[in-house]
Every structure is written in structure tokens, then in C-alpha cells.
Amino acid sequence: MDLMTSLQEITKLSHLYYERQWMYATAGNLSVRDRSSWEQFWITASGKHKGELKETDFVSVSVADGTLVSANEGLKPSAETSIHQVLYSQMPDVGSCLHVHTLDSNLLEFGVEKTEGYRDIPIPPIEMIKAFGIWDEKPSLTMPVFYNHTHVPTIANEIKRYFVTEGIPKVPFLLIEGHGPTVWGKSIAEANKHLEAVHFLLQVMARRV
Numbered sequence: 007m008d009l010m011t012s013l014q015e016i017t018k019l020s021h022l023y024y025e026r027q028w029m030y031a032t033a034g035n036l037s038v039r040d041r042s043s044w045e046q047f048w049i050t051a052s053g054k055h056k057g058e059l060k061e062t063d064f065v066s067v068s069v070a071d072g073t074l075v076s077a078n079e080g081l082k083p084s085a086e087t088s089i090h091q092v093l094y095s096q097m098p099d100v101g102s103c104l105h106v107h108t109l110d111s112n113l114l115e116f117g118v119e120k121t122e123g124y125r126d127i128p129i130p131p132i133e134m135i136k137a138f139g140i141w142d143e144k145p146s147l148t149m150p151v152f153y154n155h156t157h158v159p160t161i162a163n164e165i166k167r168y169f170v171t172e173g174i175p176k177v178p179f180l181l182i183e184g185h186g187p188t189v190w191g192k193s194i195a196e197a198n199k200h201l202e203a204v205h206f207l208l209q210v211m212a213r214r215v
Contacts, residue, residue, distance in 0.1 A: 007193075012038045013048060013061040015194050016102070020050070024057035028106040028205070031055060034186070035084040038102045038194055039094060045069045047094050047103075051081040069094045088162035093190055096169045100190045102197040107186035108205055110212040116151050118183050123164040124152045129177070132210060137203035138177050150180045179204050 007015075016036050023029040034056055037049035048064040050056070065077035072091035074083060084090075090103045118125045126148035129135075135145060150168055155161050161182060168180075178200045179189040187204050191197030 007041065009040055009042060009048070010061065012041070012194060013064055017059050017061050017063075019104070019194070019198055020056045020059040023106055028108050029056040030107065034106045035086050035090070036102075036104050037090045037094075039069075039100065040066065041101070044098075046075050047090065049084050049087055049090055051077070052084050067091065086158050088159045089165060089188060092162045092166045092169070093188070096166065097174060097190065099192055101192050102194040103188060103190045104197050104201050105186060105188040106201065108208065110205070110208045111181060111186045112184060113212050114181075114183075114208065116183055118151055118153045120153050120155070122153070124150055124168050126172070127151045127181075129207060130210060130214070132207065134203050134206050134210075135177075137199055140176065147176055149177055150175055152180065152182045154182050154184045181208075 016038050020029065020036055032053050032055055035050045037047050040046040040048060045068065046066050047069060048066050050059065051063050051065050054063045062078055065081050065083050066075040067083055067087055068075055069091060072088055086105060093103050094100055116125060116127050129147050129149050131144045135147065152161055152164050165180065178191060179187050181187050187208065189197055189200040189204055191200050
């Protein structure tokens with residue numbers, strides 16, 4: 007899939023997520039790795055309305071250090087680019103990362119302390135877990151939940167610390183408390199599948215509280 011096709015696909019998802027009320031106004035950010043240059047990724051520019059996003063509303067960023075590589079005039083990277091950069095740099099096979107702000111993910115509270123940065127939270131072993139490629143019967147799984155620091159690079163550093171100390175999560179997503187889930191996949195289609203499964207999972211968890 008060439009870059010323009012990828013940007014068209016992810017733009018369509020942005021409109022779909024807006025319609026589903028997963029990305030109100032300018033909230034959320036979506037990205038895809040540049041398959042012609044695996045060391046770059048394209049992410050939604052800052053301040054763009056996700057219901058009106060265009061293929062030209064993306065900027066190119068370095069996987070190695072998060073610096074801006076290319077952008078149309080007046081565009082700057084999303085405020086949460088550092089989080090995407092950590093995910094791409096820590097998982098070389100990941101081709102897309104999607105971050106949204108769903109209602110249920112914001113209703114859930116886990117009490118993650120600022121000083122600890124993150125916490126592993128048990129998730130119910132429901133059938134939808136199979137969407138993550140996990141086929142064990144009644145698996146005992148957790149998801150990493152991070153403290154919602156105002157300074158986004160601090161969240162990115164906590165995610166990197168988690169990956170280094172705890173390893174890559176068994177589930178292809180993480181949650182920032184009071185913020186929303188971020189998922190990843192080898193392709194845009196796989197990341198979208200994971201996001202739909204995460205949305206259902208968080209709905210179940212919110213209703214069990």
C-alpha cells in the first residue's frame with residue numbers, strides 16, 4: 007500500500023470515528039508508518055477537526071527521535087506525537103497507531119498515582135479478547151494504564167519505561183487514565199480491528215464497575 011492510499015484509508019477512519027463519537031472536534035490522533043521509509047511515520051497535524059480531516063492534514067516525523075521531517079505550510083505535529091514515536095521505536099513491526107477518546111474509557115477510574123506513573127490493570131477474559139490473537143481459554147491478562155500527565159512527553163517517557171522494564175504488553179493497546187486508549191497493529195486494518203475490540207472491552211469494564 008503506497009503512502010497516499012494509507013493516508014486516504016486513515017482519513018476515512020478519522021471521519022468514521024468522529025461519527026461514532028470517539029474523536030470529538032480536534033481530540034485524538036492517528037498515524038501510519040511510511041512503508042517507503044520505515045524510519046518515518048505520518049501523524050495527524052495538531053488542531054485539525056477529525057470529522058473534516060483531509061489527506062493533506064498529516065506531517066512526517068522521525069521514528070528515531072520524533073523530530074519533524076516534512077509538513078505542509080502551517081502544520082505542526084500532534085501534541086501526542088511523542089507517544090506514537092515511542093510505540094514505533096519500541097515495536098519495529100508496528101505499522102499504525104490509533105488514539106481516540108471514547109466515553110467509556112473516560113468513565114473508568116483506576117487511581118493510578120502520579121508518582122508511580124503506570125499500573126497493570128486486570129481485564130475480563132471475554133470472547134472479544136480473540137480479536138487480539140489470544141486464543142487461550144479464560145486468559146489472565148492485564149492492560150497498562152498510565153497517569154495522565156499534563157506534559158505529554160512525560161507520558162511518553164513512562165510508556166517507554168514500561169516497555170523497557172515490563173516488556174511489550176500481551177494486548178496491543180494501552181490506556182491513559184481520563185484520556186483514552188491507544189492501539190497499534192501491523193497495518194491500519196489490524197489497528198482498527200484492535201480499536202473496535204478495545205472499545206467493546208472498555209464498555210464491558212465500565213458497566214461492571
